[in-house]
Amino acid sequence: MSASDLHDIEFRSVTKRYGDVTAVTDINLAVPKGAFVALLGPSGCGKTTCLRMIGGFEQPSEGDVYIGETRVNDLPAYRRPVNMVFQHYALFPHLDVENNVAYGLRQQRPRIASDEISRRVGAALEMVRLSGFGRRRIHELSGGQQQRVALARAIVNKPKVLLLDEPLAALDRKLRTDMQMELQSLQRDLGITFLLVTHDQEEALSMSDLVCVMSAGRIRQFARPQEVYDRPADLFVADFVGKTNKMTVTAEPGILRLGNGATLPFAGPERGPAVLALRPEAMRIARVGTGDGPLVGHVTHRIFLGSLAEYSVAVAGVGEFLISAERHGLDANDLIEPGEAVSIDYISEAIRLYPA
Amino acid sequence: MAMTLATRKRLVTALLVGPSAAWLSIFLVLPFIAILVFSVGERAPEGGYQAAFTFAQFMNLPARATAFWNTMLLAPVGAILCLLVAYPTAYYLAIRAPTRFRMLLVSLVVVPFWTSLLVRTYAWIFILGARGLPNLLALIGLPDVRLLNTPGAVLLGIVYGYLPLMIMPIYVSLEKLDRRLLEASADLGASPVRSFFNITLPLSLPGVATGVALVTILLLGEYLIPQLLGGGKVFFIGNALVDLFLQSRNWPYGSAIAVTLVSVVVLIITLAMRLAWRFAGTRQVDLV
Numbered sequence: 001m002s003a004s005d006l007h008d009i010e011f012r013s014v015t016k017r018y019g020d021v022t023a024v025t026d027i028n029l030a031v032p033k034g035a036f037v038a039l040l041g042p043s044g045c046g047k048t049t050c051l052r053m054i055g056g057f058e059q060p061s062e063g064d065v066y067i068g069e070t071r072v073n074d075l076p077a078y079r080r081p082v083n084m085v086f087q088h089y090a091l092f093p094h095l096d097v098e099n100n101v102a103y104g105l106r107q108q109r110p111r112i113a114s115d116e117i118s119r120r121v122g123a124a125l126e127m128v129r130l131s132g133f134g135r136r137r138i139h140e141l142s143g144g145q146q147q148r149v150a151l152a153r154a155i156v157n158k159p160k161v162l163l164l165d166e167p168l169a170a171l172d173r174k175l176r177t178d179m180q181m182e183l184q185s186l187q188r189d190l191g192i193t194f195l196l197v198t199h200d201q202e203e204a205l206s207m208s209d210l211v212c213v214m215s216a217g218r219i220r221q222f223a224r225p226q227e228v229y230d231r232p233a234d235l236f237v238a239d240f241v242g243k244t245n246k247m248t249v250t251a252e253p254g255i256l257r258l259g260n261g262a263t264l265p266f267a268g269p270e271r272g273p274a275v276l277a278l279r280p281e282a283m284r285i286a287r288v289g290t291g292d293g294p295l296v297g298h299v300t301h302r303i304f305l306g307s308l309a310e311y312s313v314a315v316a317g318v319g320e321f322l323i324s325a326e327r328h329g330l331d332a333n334d335l336i337e338p339g340e341a342v343s344i345d346y347i348s349e350a351i352r353l354y355p356a
Numbered sequence: 357m358a359m360t361l362a363t364r365k366r367l368v369t370a371l372l373v374g375p376s377a378a379w380l381s382i383f384l385v386l387p388f389i390a391i392l393v394f395s396v397g398e399r400a401p402e403g404g405y406q407a408a409f410t411f412a413q414f415m416n417l418p419a420r421a422t423a424f425w426n427t428m429l430l431a432p433v434g435a436i437l438c439l440l441v442a443y444p445t446a447y448y449l450a451i452r453a454p455t456r457f458r459m460l461l462v463s464l465v466v467v468p469f470w471t472s473l474l475v476r477t478y479a480w481i482f483i484l485g486a487r488g489l490p491n492l493l494a495l496i497g498l499p500d501v502r503l504l505n506t507p508g509a510v511l512l513g514i515v516y517g518y519l520p521l522m523i524m525p526i527y528v529s530l531e532k533l534d535r536r537l538l539e540a541s542a543d544l545g546a547s548p549v550r551s552f553f554n555i556t557l558p559l560s561l562p563g564v565a566t567g568v569a570l571v572t573i574l575l576l577g578e579y580l581i582p583q584l585l586g587g588g589k590v591f592f593i594g595n596a597l598v599d600l601f602l603q604s605r606n607w608p609y610g611s612a613i614a615v616t617l618v619s620v621v622v623l624i625i626t627l628a629m630r631l632a633w634r635f636a637g638t639r640q641v642d643l644v
């Protein structure tokens with residue numbers, strides 16, 4: 001079995017330049033068949049560029065793009081077994097909703113029977129909750145409705161690979177959850193490979209099999225969601241995905257020395273200056289006297305979130321930490337007030353050290 | 357004094373429309389009323405107009421039927437020929453031409469307007485005349501080819517003279533076409549040719565309609581080209597009007613013809629507009 005039997009999309013050392021601007025640099029990425037991959041990264045990091053090279057709207061300046069076994073660098077967009085939901089929708093203004101959605105099916109040869117087309121269009125519109133909107137013109141729709149038409153127009157074709165560029169960004173929470181579930185079952189039922197760009201981390205972590213974190217045109221980490229969250233490849237990923245507390249430390253045999261001279265026990269092999277990263281939920285606070293954590297500070301701020309409370313805690317000479325505390329609703333006195341002195345403890349296995 | 361928003365809006369509208377409305381009512385509506393009045397009058401014995409109320413002039417229209425049919429046939433045919441030549445040019449300029457040269461190329465389209473159409477049409481008399489192209493054709497064994505003073509010559513002159521007017525509106529509508537729609541079309545499996553017929557062409561129809569309407573309407577009143585290149589044979593209504601007003605001084609008859617012409621033009625505009633809207637729908641293209 002060759003590698004391409006396993007992969008639906010592959011980037012091999014792909015670099016894309018627009019004039020002097022290098023949008024993506026030396027990307028290597030292999031998306032397994034039928035996988036749901038989320039593309040995550042700050043604005044302008046090259047996510048859309050990657051999708052556009054798969055869709056066939058940009059050619060790599062260097063390197064090769066493969067779809068299945070085929071090198072597609074020179075394959076025009078209309079010959080690629082790929083459909084895309086565009087970030088800007090790109091709906092056809094002179095066609096109504098139904099004809100927009102039917103567009104892809106009408107291009108297929110051999111021709112699809114027209115009652116088959118209207119059946120599939122109806123099903124797609126139902127999936128995006130737009131049954132009854134078929135005769136509307138595009139400009140008669142709200143932004144969120146347009147986005148769903150864009151989604152329907154792509155999924156109705158049941159392509160081998162579906163590229164989704166922030167396909168749910170304009171939807172309210174309820175609709176978005178509905179669409180997420182629909183997309184997931186669609187992906188599972190049809191075995192379509194999904195490549196989804198999103199700025200919603202929850203969406204990325206909850207829906208995908210694999211998360212690809214990008215920054216400044218490079219891939220920082222490509223791994224399962226849990227792996228990305230628990231073991232970020234570098235400080236950027238740690239910072240970008242979820243919330244992270246960082247402090248500069250010096251690693252010495254057996255200890256980590258903090259800025260204020262305090263030390264934390266440490267068993268790792270690293271030595272020298274480093275940055276320590278710790279998730280808010282891996283830290284615990286207790287009123288001074290009731291707990292005996294290695295660090296002492298005072299609460300500067302509290303955000304009450306119902307089942308959780310988030311505290312900002314200032315530690316002299318080290319900095320400000322964000323700590324989230326689970327509430328069990330038994331103790332009426334569990335909330336710590338700003339100004340109170342607290343001791344801080346943490347789960348030592350959750351510590352990640354990165355080169356400074 | 358505070359103005360309500362509605363009053364302000366009305367004032368702005370008045371300021372915007374006012375000048376052209378005033379100009380048109382003085383220089384277009386008034387003369388047209390005069391023509392209407394003339395058309396139901398009688399020719400004074402010494403020429404010109406004398407008051408009366410009769411439709412006799414309209415009864416006489418068939419006498420100029422040839423000019424009428426020439427115009428009605430050659431104006432739209434000329435406009436369509438213009439369209440066929442103009443569309444690919446406009447398409448190239450708007451979609452294919454390198455961005456750096458686009459403005460230069462577009463301005464080249466209007467360069468011919470720097471010289472009078474009269475002069476340029478005169479040039480064609482020499483090219484098409486016996487000592488021009490036919491002379492050359494005779495050299496290669498095609499004697500006695502007549503080019504000048506034929507409908508073909510008139511059509512050639514029409515396409516030549518009106519091409520820029522057709523290119524411009526089509527160019528504008530193609531230029532503002534959202535290229536991303538073509539990407540979407542390709543993404544959905546449409547070849548470039550099909551994308552053209554499914555997306556580009558329908559979305560450029562407003563420009564096509566504008567161009568065809570503009571050129572057709574101007575051609576309906578065309579005088580110069582049929583006069584110079586059509587000789588006495590291919591008379592347009594425009595030539596008939598010149599003849600009636602300036603030569604035989606039959607103002608009422610000329611007016612009746614003019615009124616008929618204007619009515620036909622208005623009818624054509626209305627139909628063309630209807631069609632354009634039907635095909636292209638509203639022109640809102642900006643999404644997001």
Ligand SMILES: Nc1ncnc2c1ncn2[C@@H]1O[C@H](COP(=O)(O)OP(=O)(O)OP(=O)(O)O)[C@@H](O)[C@H]1O
Binds near residue numbers: 045
């Ligand atoms: N046609 C272009 N010409 C020049 N530069 C471009 C072009 N398209 C994209 N870029 C640049 O390439 C980089 C990557 O752009 P891209 O659209 O891929 O970002 P993105 O990750 O999709 O961002 P966002 O989340 O904001 O959509 C950006 O710096 C952008 O300015």
Ligand SMILES: [Mg+2]
Binds near residue numbers: 047048165
């Ligand atoms: Mg983007």
